[in-house]
Amino acid sequence: MKIAAIENPRSRQEELGQFLTATPVADFMASMFGPLPKTVRLLDAGAGAGSLTAAFVSRCCEKLDGVRAIEATLYELDGEILDALSETMRECEHRCADAGIRFTFTIHSADFIQEMSARLAGDLFGTHPPAFDAAIANPPYRKISTDSAERRALRYVGVETSNLYTGFIALIQRLLVPGGQLVGITPRSFCNGPYFRPFREDFLSQLELRRLHVFESRQAAFRDDSVLQENIIFHAVKGRNQPDELIISSSSGEHGDEITETIFPFAEIVHPHDAEKFIHIPSTASHATAKETMDGLSSSLATLGVTVSTGRVVDFRLKDALRKDPERGTVPLLYPCHFNGGTVHWPKLDARKPNAILDNDETRPWLVPSGVYLLTKRFTSKEERRRLVACLFDPEQVKAKWIGFENHLNYFHARGHGLERTLAVGLYAFLNSTVVDQYFRRFSGHTQVNATDLRTLNYPDRDTLQAMGREMKTLDLSQDEIDQLVAKHLHARR
Ligand SMILES: C[S@@+](CC[C@H](N)C(=O)[O-])C[C@H]1O[C@@H](n2cnc3c(N)ncnc32)[C@H](O)[C@@H]1O
Numbered sequence: 001m002k003i004a005a006i007e008n009p010r011s012r013q014e015e016l017g018q019f020l021t022a023t024p025v026a027d028f029m030a031s032m033f034g035p036l037p038k039t040v041r042l043l044d045a046g047a048g049a050g051s052l053t054a055a056f057v058s059r060c061c062e063k064l065d066g067v068r069a070i071e072a073t074l075y076e077l078d079g080e081i082l083d084a085l086s087e088t089m090r091e092c093e094h095r096c097a098d099a100g101i102r103f104t105f106t107i108h109s110a111d112f113i114q115e116m117s118a119r120l121a122g123d124l125f126g127t128h129p130p131a132f133d134a135a136i137a138n139p140p141y142r143k144i145s146t147d148s149a150e151r152r153a154l155r156y157v158g159v160e161t162s163n164l165y166t167g168f169i170a171l172i173q174r175l176l177v178p179g180g181q182l183v184g185i186t187p188r189s190f191c192n193g194p195y196f197r198p199f200r201e202d203f204l205s206q207l208e209l210r211r212l213h214v215f216e217s218r219q220a221a222f223r224d225d226s227v228l229q230e231n232i233i234f235h236a237v238k239g240r241n242q243p244d245e246l247i248i249s250s251s252s253g254e255h256g257d258e259i260t261e262t263i264f265p266f267a268e269i270v271h272p273h274d275a276e277k278f279i280h281i282p283s284t285a286s287h288a289t290a291k292e293t294m295d296g297l298s299s300s301l302a303t304l305g306v307t308v309s310t311g312r313v314v315d316f317r318l319k320d321a322l323r324k325d326p327e328r329g330t331v332p333l334l335y336p337c338h339f340n341g342g343t344v345h346w347p348k349l350d351a352r353k354p355n356a357i358l359d360n361d362e363t364r365p366w367l368v369p370s371g372v373y374l375l376t377k378r379f380t381s382k383e384e385r386r387r388l389v390a391c392l393f394d395p396e397q398v399k400a401k402w403i404g405f406e407n408h409l410n411y412f413h414a415r416g417h418g419l420e421r422t423l424a425v426g427l428y429a430f431l432n433s434t435v436v437d438q439y440f441r442r443f444s445g446h447t448q449v450n451a452t453d454l455r456t457l458n459y460p461d462r463d464t465l466q467a468m469g470r471e472m473k474t475l476d477l478s479q480d481e482i483d484q485l486v487a488k489h490l491h492a493r494r
Helices: 010-016 023-031 051-063 080-098 111-121 149-156 162-177 194-206 285-296 315-321 421-432 434-443 451-456 462-471 477-493
Strands: 039-045 069-075 103-110 132-137 175-187 207-215 230-236 243-250 260-265 307-310 331-333 357-358 373-379 390-393 404-407 410-413
Touching: 010 207, 023 230, 039 162, 039 260, 039 421, 051 069, 051 080, 051 132, 069 080, 069 162, 069 230, 080 103, 103 390, 111 149, 149 162, 162 194, 194 207, 194 373, 207 331, 260 285, 260 477, 285 434, 307 451, 315 357, 373 404, 373 421, 390 421, 421 477, 434 477, 462 477
Parallel strands: 039 069, 039 132, 069 103, 132 175, 207 243, 331 404
Antiparallel strands: 175 230, 207 230, 243 260, 307 410, 331 357, 373 390, 373 410
């Protein structure tokens, strides 16, 4: 849909926080909405020339997913832009008429903050605050000082915030019906700015975050390329139960560019016990690079002659054979608690888990012969830095003929026996690298690492892994050192 051009002097634009959304970005925002009711009461606060409502209308007309009527309410303070806005709304009417959707609109040439704060506070006698099923917003942004009229109005409805944009979002949130959806593009500053803490609390207690989108280029989102703001688009739903997972996506913001998507556990984005309620947005650009690197690898575990299995000792089934401490007739039993940096610390006499298992006819089928094995944890806590945590079982350190690997571990082996050492050490470096971890997070939103997941990964070829293994003189390397070593060898193979 064509959006009329407007020319406001720069100073006036800044005063109004007037930066208009480019059509591709507006369309992308509109595409983020989930299923909508038959009749959508839509709010566009700070509507400018109406590009967001136009994009929303296009979405409904193109998708034809059951929306029969759109009732748009638009707020715009700038008198200079109202003609352009009305023109866009008339275009929306035509577009909807062609698609068989009823479209009505009301333009309020008023201050959204003042009017809505008063209506929410019940000051405007006889006027209930309106209710909306959907809101699409690119609110104005400008600092508002403590004694400004906006600040006072917002405080009146319990919103304490220092920027116009967070004031807009806080009010919009209050006007949504339960299940109502908001797609907004705003600066990223609210995600971690210390002054935005009350806003974050308000936002996260009333809105469920479903998706966040970031732009790699700071200029991309707006028609006016002199705006240097780091922007974020979010899709949120009015409700009090944050999802287990959410989508984080990114793009350069150029027309038609590729969008990278990754699913993250919500607890990684907002840490459960963080009093500041910071919204951590991982860099999806490096996740995309990780995918490229992994896609370029040609070997599989099968071609390496390596198998990964889940630890065979299911402790509650072999309860009678478990021993807290090693004793005559027992062999080592390893749990994730025995992971100690890159190697195994065994026995761990203060651990709550048993350290040993009887070696007898009943238990032998669940044991493996001693050798070099690579172990990974099946479950990592949400706070753990990496999802994949690998450690090396070295028979030189834990001397025994047989070993039990408990079911919370995965172990890499060669047909039931230990691995060749340099290969095992190379795998250790590879699996503990950031590249693999980031790749892994792309397809696995949860914190569990199953043997099947490890089986489906691409691996470097044997020579490369062994070269990595030979270069690792110690397992005690920092994350940076591991990453550098892995990158060097993966690069060398190209
Ligand atoms: C960032 S622009 C976005 C415009 C449009 N939604 C878009 O995406 O292209 C914000 C708009 O809000 C308007 N605005 C600023 N303060 C306002 C207020 N208190 N009430 C209503 N509109 C306001 C500005 O004039 C401007 O047009």
